[in-house]
Structure formats: structure tokens, C-alpha cells
Amino acid sequence: MFGLDEKTAMRYANSARALLEQATNSTLDEICSTRTQRERNHGRMTSTEAAAIALQDHAALWSMGEIRASDVVNAACDALVAGLDTPGLRMLAACTRAEADYYVHELLPAALDELDLAFYPVGSEAGQEAAARALAHRMLAGELTPREFTFRIHQRHGHALPLTERLAELADEYDILEYGNRTVDQVNAEVTAEARRLAAHPTVPAEPTDSPS
16 A cells, blocks of 8 residues: 555564554553552552551541541441451441441441441540541541641641641641741641651540440
8 A cells, every 4th residue: 555565564564563562561561550659658458457547547537527438438348358357347348339328327336346446426536636647647648748638637626636736837837938937848847747646646545425427
């Protein structure tokens, strides 16, 4: 068609096929590498301990209204995949997205109790602190920027929660950076230090209460 003999045309076709295969393999490698790095950064479950911590964090965040019930169900599924297994956890993981809003409040306390994890009642100070620690874990995993982290803390608690008082102050500092003598990097560094402090904070025992309604 282009004035090439059959042998030359075949050579060009084979060369093009080889280049296409090389490009495809390279793209797949890049996608897999990116996904692996992203999953590592986002704290994907690599052990039952990590899965338990993630489930605890999701429970605390849900109890404080930070995430949806379906997110808790997803965390329960991850926990099963990671190797945790109790009757309550199976029931929680079996909820569909449509069922989650109706049944998580009934199933979650029992599932956590079976795993020796804490259930925090809505509005409790222990629950607020647990949610703040969960947000700290997310920031340290790269899911929130330092500024987003302090904004969430300030929006939820203001300056009323002693555990996160310094973070609330740092949220205010972001708003006056242009008038002060500190840089964004300096404030980010202090926020990161505070997040590490919260992440290392011991788990507060659950307070006895009824399930949230």
C-alpha cells in the first residue's frame, strides 16, 4: 500500500508490535508500582494488628460523625481479609451499603468487644480524643495535609478539647501566616509533631453506654 515489499512491511510490523508490547508492559509496571506505593502510604492492611487499629479508627470516626457507616463496613471487610475473624465482625462485614446506616449502630459495639477494641459513645470526650488520634493516623499516612488536619480538628472541637488545644492554635496560625514571622514549613513541622504525639497516645478505655441511635 505504501510501496513496501512484503518482507520490509513484515519487519516494520514486527518492530511496531515489539514497541507496543514494551510500552504496554512499562505502563502496567508503572500502574502497579503507583498502586503499591499508594496503598502503602494509605496504610493498607498488612497484619491483623494494623487491621484492628484501622477498624478502631473507623469506629471512632463514625461515632463522632466524621465518616459514613459504609466506611466502617469496608474496614470490617479489610479486617476479615487481614485475618481477624469473629461472629460479630462477619455480620458487620456482611452489611450492604444500603444496610450499613441501619445496622452498623447495632452490630459495631459487639464486633469491637469481641476483638477487645473500644466502642466510644457519641459525644464522649474519650470518643473525641479517639477520633482525633484517628485523624492523626490519616495525616501521617498522607491522607490529609497538615493544614487539613488542623482544620478538621478546629472545626470539630474548637479550643474545647484539651488533647488537641495546640492543634487548634496551629489552625489559627495558618490563617495569619502572612502577618507573622513563621513559615508554612515551620507550622507544618509542628503539626506533624503533634500528630505523632496523638498517634502514640494510649488508647482510652471505652465508657459504658448504650449503642448510638
